[in-house]
Every structure is written in structure tokens, then in C-alpha cells.
Amino acid sequence: MGRRALPKLNPNLEYSDYYGEIESLSDDWDITSIFDSTHPLEVELGSGKGLFLTTASGLYPDRNFVGVEIRKKYANYCAAKLSEAGRHNAFMFQGDGLLFFHKYLKDSSVDDVHVYFPDPWWKSKHRKRRVLNEPFMHDVIRVLKDGGRFHFWTDVQEYFQSTLALLEEFPSLSGPLDVEAKPAEHDMDYRTHYERRTRRYDRPVYRSLYTLVR
Numbered sequence: 001m002g003r004r005a006l007p008k009l010n011p012n013l014e015y016s017d018y019y020g021e022i023e024s025l026s027d028d029w030d031i032t033s034i035f036d037s038t039h040p041l042e043v044e045l046g047s048g049k050g051l052f053l054t055t056a057s058g059l060y061p062d063r064n065f066v067g068v069e070i071r072k073k074y075a076n077y078c079a080a081k082l083s084e085a086g087r088h089n090a091f092m093f094q095g096d097g098l099l100f101f102h103k104y105l106k107d108s109s110v111d112d113v114h115v116y117f118p119d120p121w122w123k124s125k126h127r128k129r130r131v132l133n134e135p136f137m138h139d140v141i142r143v144l145k146d147g148g149r150f151h152f153w154t155d156v157q158e159y160f161q162s163t164l165a166l167l168e169e170f171p172s173l174s175g176p177l178d179v180e181a182k183p184a185e186h187d188m189d190y191r192t193h194y195e196r197r198t199r200r201y202d203r204p205v206y207r208s209l210y211t212l213v214r
């Protein structure tokens, strides 16, 4: 499945309060510089067009949401969507999510980590580019609070199974718990755009959820 062009944004929409670039963060950057509350924190790596962030930040106004997306035009699009929706509890970073987790998230600071439909990198010589790799999982465990959750969904069965096998090496992650598909009540009632596309093509979605028990 290829990617469709992004819809045009309203050129008058101001969204600089929702957008940052990881490359510009100082070494001592802290999450309190973007949120003025200490509400629970959820972080999504690879936000794409930002459906998860926009929906979840509206449903849970007492939780803070950060998305990280490496592609600039998608990161800008997500930030614009958050601004359009008037969210006060969500922020978008452009840059490498692996670096963001490794360098900028503090130990035991995150309640939920979300990775939905990560790029599969089909060719075996490119597999090392997959974001769900061992160093990243060490960072996920480090940044999650005790009882925090790791959510991983994909439409690629092989990626799903190899990630579940990798996670067996991390005994502090308890899972996988099955996550049931929820019937969509409206056209955008999906976790992410990729989930929407996959289900509309009647293809399976593989979902997992883990809880950190230190």
C-alpha cells in the first residue's frame, strides 16, 4: 500500500506552539518545558498523520501526549491538526524517535509508549533499520513507570512475531495481552490511519499490549 498525498492545510493556521524539532533541543531539555502540568505522559513513535495523537488527546484531557515523527511534512501536518483541534495537552516533535527516547526522556517518566504500524523494512539487509530493536526496547523499559504500558500494532505478521520473540528477552515486560479490534463507529474511528486502511482492505491487524513490572 503506497502513501496518499497529505491533504492541504489551512495556510493561516498557526501551529508553532505544537511543533518542535529534536535537533534543536538543548542537552538539558525537559518535558516540563512543553507541558505545564505533571499529568500522565504518553509518547508515540512514528505518528504519521497523527490520528492517534489528535483523537487520544481529545478523549483524555488529563493526560499529556507527545508524538515523534521523522518526516518533516508529516510532523508539521500532525502539529497543525493538534492546533486545529485546540488541544492543550499534545505536542509534536520532528526527528528521530529513537534518539528522543534515548536522550531526552527521563527514567520512569512515561505511562504509555505507543508504536503503531512501524515501517516494516521488508528486505533482510534493511531489517536493522526497524525501530523495534533491542536498544530501543531497553530505552522503553527505562523510561516507563512501573505499571506503564507498551502498545505495539502492525499489519505485518512476521514483524509482529519477531518483535514478540524479542520481547521475551525482557522479563520485566509482562505480556502480550490480546487487544481486541473495536468496531468502528464512524469513518475515522480507528487507532491510526494505517489501522483504518488495513481494516478497510479487510487485512488482519496484529495488536499487542505489555505492562512493565519492575
Ligand SMILES: C[S@@+](CC[C@H](N)C(=O)[O-])C[C@H]1O[C@@H](n2cnc3c(N)ncnc32)[C@H](O)[C@@H]1O
Residues within 6 Å of the ligand: 045, 046, 047, 048, 049, 068, 069, 070, 071, 074, 095, 096, 097, 098, 115, 116, 117, 118, 119, 131, 192, 193, 194, 195
Ligand atoms: C508506516 S507509517 C505508520 C504511521 C502511523 N503510526 C499509522 O499507524 O498510521 C510509520 C511512520 O513512522 C515514521 N518513522 C520511521 N522511523 C522513525 C523514527 N526513527 N522516528 C520517528 N518516526 C519514524 C515514518 O516516517 C512513518 O510516518
